[in-house]
Amino acid sequence: MSSKNPVVKVETNLGTFCIELYPDKAPLTVENFLKYVNEGFYNGVIFHRVIPNFVVQAGGFDEKLNYKKPMFPPIKSESDNGLKNLRGTVAMARTSDPDSATSQFFINLSDNYRLDRDYEEGDGYGYTVFGKVIEGMSVIEKIARIPTISREGLENLPLAPVKIIKIEQIQ
Numbered sequence: 001m002s003s004k005n006p007v008v009k010v011e012t013n014l015g016t017f018c019i020e021l022y023p024d025k026a027p028l029t030v031e032n033f034l035k036y037v038n039e040g041f042y043n044g045v046i047f048h049r050v051i052p053n054f055v056v057q058a059g060g061f062d063e064k065l066n067y068k069k070p071m072f073p074p075i076k077s078e079s080d081n082g083l084k085n086l087r088g089t090v091a092m093a094r095t096s097d098p099d100s101a102t103s104q105f106f107i108n109l110s111d112n113y114r115l116d117r118d119y120e121e122g123d124g125y126g127y128t129v130f131g132k133v134i135e136g137m138s139v140i141e142k143i144a145r146i147p148t149i150s151r152e153g154l155e156n157l158p159l160a161p162v163k164i165i166k167i168e169q170i171q
């Protein structure tokens with residue numbers, strides 16, 4: 001990896017992948033994400049939302065489906081940074097309030113233009129892309145193939161838990 005950008009390694013029970021972060025395009029979002037990484041917040045959380053050909057999402061629940069309360073306040077949306085929700089990119093999840101992203105993030109499984117800020121039929125705000133999977137996209141695809149169920153208010157929950165063992169900054 002010869003990027004000048006920060007890179008994090010995500011170790012899961014299904015394999016490891018790496019994400020290059022883009023602080024030049026999404027400084028607040030990258031800073032926020034790295035705070036969660038450095039605090040060990042993501043260690044032990046699961047991918048709780050898996051929708052084939054759309055997204056895999058993590059950062060909000062542990063293996064027992066307990067909600068993991070964010071450690072830091074919500075951040076301002078940076079979805080106007082020019083980055084698009086393309087296959088392999090990583091973006092922040094949020095509520096209907098564009099400035100509500102905290103700890104949850106998702107990885108796009110396809111080109112999800114409807115999640116972009118400038119998409120005509122979208123909410124006008126979009127979702128902030130702040131990185132891209134640069135190694136191990138096959139692990140993401142493996143996660144996407146796990147059958148899902150609805151349980152305890154979560155839809156699209158993988159039948160077999162996909163746990164983040166550890167996320168660490170390696171560059």
